[in-house]
Amino acid sequence: MANIAQQFMLELTAPRAWMLLLLPLFLLLVRCWFRAKRAREIRQQQDDHLPPSPPALPVLGHLHLVGSLPHFSLRSLARKHGYDLMLLRLGAMPVVVVSSPAAAEAVLRTHDHVFASRPLSLVADVVMYGTSDIGCAPYGDYWRRARKLVTTHLLTVKRVQSLRHAREEEVSTVMAQIGEAAGAGAAVDVGDLLGSFTNDLACRAVMGKSSSRNDDRSKLFRQLVVDTSPLLGGFHVEEFFPFLARFGVLSRVVRAKSERLRRRWDELLDRLIDDHESKYKPTMAAAAASDQKDEDDDFIHILLYVRQEYGLTREHMKAILLDVFFGGIDTAAAVLENTVVELMKKPRVMKKLQAEVRSIVPKGQEIVGEADLNGMAYLRAVIKESLRLRTVTPLLAPHFSMASCSVDGVVVPAGVRVLVNAWAIGRDPRYWGEDAEEFVPERFLDGGSAAGVGFKGNDFQFLPFSAGRRQCPGMNFGMAAVEVMLANLVHRFDWEMQAGKEARDIDMSEEFGLVVHRKEKLLLVPKLLHV
Numbered sequence: 060m061a062n063i064a065q066q067f068m069l070e071l072t073a074p075r076a077w078m079l080l081l082l083p084l085f086l087l088l089v090r091c092w093f094r095a096k097r098a099r100e101i102r103q104q105q106d107d108h109l110p111p112s113p114p115a116l117p118v119l120g121h122l123h124l125v126g127s128l129p130h131f132s133l134r135s136l137a138r139k140h141g142y143d144l145m146l147l148r149l150g151a152m153p154v155v156v157v158s159s160p161a162a163a164e165a166v167l168r169t170h171d172h173v174f175a176s177r178p179l180s181l182v183a184d185v186v187m188y189g190t191s192d193i194g195c196a197p198y199g200d201y202w203r204r205a206r207k208l209v210t211t212h213l214l215t216v217k218r219v220q221s222l223r224h225a226r227e228e229e230v231s232t233v234m235a236q237i238g239e240a241a242g243a244g245a246a247v248d249v250g251d252l253l254g255s256f257t258n259d260l261a262c263r264a265v266m267g268k269s270s271s272r273n274d275d276r277s278k279l280f281r282q283l284v285v286d287t288s289p290l291l292g293g294f295h296v297e298e299f300f301p302f303l304a305r306f307g308v309l310s311r312v313v314r315a316k317s318e319r320l321r322r323r324w325d326e327l328l329d330r331l332i333d334d335h336e337s338k339y340k341p342t343m344a345a346a347a348a349s350d351q352k353d354e355d356d357d358f359i360h361i362l363l364y365v366r367q368e369y370g371l372t373r374e375h376m377k378a379i380l381l382d383v384f385f386g387g388i389d390t391a392a393a394v395l396e397n398t399v400v401e402l403m404k405k406p407r408v409m410k411k412l413q414a415e416v417r418s419i420v421p422k423g424q425e426i427v428g429e430a431d432l433n434g435m436a437y438l439r440a441v442i443k444e445s446l447r448l449r450t451v452t453p454l455l456a457p458h459f460s461m462a463s464c465s466v467d468g469v470v471v472p473a474g475v476r477v478l479v480n481a482w483a484i485g486r487d488p489r490y491w492g493e494d495a496e497e498f499v500p501e502r503f504l505d506g507g508s509a510a511g512v513g514f515k516g517n518d519f520q521f522l523p524f525s526a527g528r529r530q531c532p533g534m535n536f537g538m539a540a541v542e543v544m545l546a547n548l549v550h551r552f553d554w555e556m557q558a559g560k561e562a563r564d565i566d567m568s569e570e571f572g573l574v575v576h577r578k579e580k581l582l583l584v585p586k587l588l589h590v
């Protein structure tokens with residue numbers, strides 16, 4: 060026995076025996092090495108096809124490169140690396156950034172069916188009744204139905220025209236306030252005035268003249284929009300670092316805040332819908348649904364008329380109404396305020412615009428009516444230039460890829476947020492020339508370098524309302540308000556800076572959000588002209 064053991068030990072210690080033992084280990088290692096190599100190759104192949112990325116940090120990814128004004132920093136990154144389509148990792152969140160008209164066309168037109176969804180958002184889920192609105196709803200049957208409802212019944216050209224008297228009346232109210240300030244030689248807070256105007260107009264469209272006359276109610280709506288917008292437009296840290304969601308502390312705080320806001324919205328909207336329901340006359344249904352010009356047909360009434368046809372619950376109705384407040388108030392007010400700033404900084408343009416408006420509106424007429432706007436080509440060029448240079452929704456609203464998609468030789472994976480930097484594209488000298496950063500409305504006039512360029516979604520260098528399936532459905536509604544208000548602001552009033560200040564002192568700092576806002580108030584002194 061001892062001999063056998065000895066023999067065995069001898070065999071073991073002999074080189075041949077070691078070879079026999081090591082061989083399987085060696086084969087195992089070789090196999091592992093080949094597997095790891097293959098995995099590396101596959102990853103490399105996939106990476107080779109992903110959009111290019113700037114160098115990133117561990118864990119943070121590119122988060123540290125995105126500052127407080129993401130449209131600025133994303134433009135700088137794209138320019139520095141020459142990437143018109145780039146992939147960033149914000150913490151754990153992959154984001155594709157689009158910075159050229161060709162890439163925007165690929166995302167918003169050629170592959171629109173892949174990129175037409177929205178990322179999930181905890182806040183939208185709570186505030187928008189389970190994303191039952193149009194702006195936040197993921198792409199699918201519900202969104203298609205709700206969008207069809209809005210574009211065929213609420214925001215049609217005819218409906219926008221039928222609100223013309225409402226707009227003219229609201230404009231008259233604002234002009235009276237400006238007139239009073241002019242009489243007293245006082246300054247007006249231009250942003251506040253314009254915000255009230257677009258808010259009152261939205262209230263009027265949603266609930267009709269009689270309900271919106273209640274001043275307190277209008278103010279409540281305004282306050283709620285102001286309180287909800289930052290939460291709705293902001294990023295939340297758990298979206299970047301999902302592992303934090305396991306602890307759930309932050310999401311509980313955000314959810315609690317969102318639920319408080321939703322209760323406030325509920326209270327207001329339920330009361331309004333109840334009021335309307337008590338006056339609802341089914342006989343009027345056919346007329347409203349066929350989009351007749353009846354000014355009493357406010358949006359709540361119309362939703363009541365079509366709710367069966369579209370299978371709407373009350374929550375769906377409230378969510379759709381919220382889109383009018385979130386889509387229509389801040390955007391149009393910001394466009395107007397930005398335009399006034401640019402006009403103050405460019406007295407030549409202001410004078411030319413005033414001359415056009417004053418030459419077209421008949422002498423003695425105090426308010427510019429919508430019929431007077433027809434011949435105002437320069438007014439339209441000024442607004443377009445403002446939409447280009449000071450795009451109020453600089454990154455549009457985030458899109459979301461529903462499948463992986465090959466775009467111009469690279470592959471955008473499924474489940475990625477896509478941000479189109481419309482602001483950067485609108486200021487890129489490659490498409491707008493050397494004066495791209497200047498406010499020059501003439502470029503949009505006949506004979507100008509951008510004479511044929513429009514905002515309807517066919518010119519991908521100019522995307523203030525976006526393009527494709529998710530394009531803004533409130534474009535006509537918003538533009539009608541902006542045009543008539545701007546014409547009136549410059550018709551009977553000259554505008555001056557407060558004593559001791561100059562136009563070049565106007566603070567241009569901005570606060571980022573879905574809609575970008577000026578940080579500082581714009582205080583200007585109106586001077587009344589007698590026309």
Ligand code: HEM
Pocket residue numbers: 193194195206214382383386387388390391394451452455456457458522523524525526528529530531532533534536537538541
């Ligand atoms: C001048 C004013 C306006 C501007 C600059 C503007 C701009 C935009 C932009 C850039 C988008 C995002 C499109 C995308 O994600 O690709 C959008 C979406 C939207 N806008 Fe507007 N908008 C304005 C006025 C309005 C008004 C007045 C309303 C309603 C009364 C409205 C309702 C909406 C809705 C519901 C969406 C979501 C569309 C969807 O996701 O299908 N907007 N808007």
